[in-house]
Amino acid sequence: MNIGLMGGTFNPVHLAHLRIAEEAREMCSLDRVVFIPAADPPHKPLAGGVPFEQRCEMVRLAIAGNPSFVLSDVEGRRAGKSYSIDTIAAFQDEHPDDRLFFIVGSDSFLEIGLWHRYAEIFRSCSLIVVERPGRQVLDPLDALPVAIRGELRYTPQVRCLEHAAGTSVQFLKGCPLDISSSEIRRLAAAGRSITYLVPPEVEAYIKKQRIYSECP
Template sequence: MKVGLMGGTFDPIHLGHLLAADSVCEALELDEVWFMPTNVPPHKEHKPGASAAERLEMVRLAVEGHPRFRASDVELRRGGVSYSIETVTRLRKEHPDKQFYYIIGADMVQYLPKWYRIEELVRLVTFVGLERPGYSTEYETLPGPIREAVRLVRMPQVELSSTEIRQRRAEGRSARYRVPDRVNDYIEVNSLYET
């Protein structure tokens, strides 16, 4: 079974995340994509605006009803900083029958050499870099062993970010049409990201 792993703060999850996962599912014929909210992201400066439980619930609401999408709390259960090597090692131990594909944005491909224990990680998982118009993955400049572990998949250009959605909410504006309807309802009912 081929499983895509999509990590992120998902603060909040938005339609761009779902479109990216769907693009990879189609291109690589994945059986499932697991969305894994990070506990403490190693690459981000800001602390999440929503709690871990709220972020996980928004992911659950976003993927509910999709036959191949799943919400996973593996990184939240582990606690601490969410290092990919620890997550992938654990998942491979728990699911030895699955082949994992780690989905990352175009901007993250060039930073792979700086990832914690990347030399081990590239032996455990295939990375899928999302190619978007206007973004360079700098794939050609990656060291050989890392480059060999990366597949590139094109996705449509979507100008959406969780930062923009939080900003809109802080300004009293809606996140509608940027997040799934059920996620929007959850954000509004729980007054998330309001100042």
């Protein structure tokens, strides 16, 4: 089975997240995409202090209609920072016979050199990089951290990096939906509409719980 792993704070989950997951599923023949909310994100404080449980519930509501999408609370069950390499290792232990694909936006890929034990991610599983508006990866090899550049080679005809460990990095153009969680939080805090930015069920949940009513 081909399993896509898609992590993030999902604060809140929005339509661009869902579209990225769907494009990765379709174009890379994934059997399942697992949404993995971060419990304690390592790179920056969680805006608004929205509890892990509420962010999980928003994801659950957002993906309820897609049988290929599932939610995992694995990072909420693990103490400490939510490092991607630890999550990948946990899924490898649970799914030793499956092939794992770590799904990221191009904005995250361009900063992957800042991630905890990032080199191990490339050696542990394949990556799917979906282009985000304004963050195009023009030269995949040049975008890599210098320390691991020699471990991969690029085939431009198929827009794919191949790692010496047998894993790969695929680059997808994707549908350029310029939607951000920070803008959704800003609109919600101002009492403005977030319709067509998040699924209706998520919008209703945010309003009912008043999740971002006092978010800075």
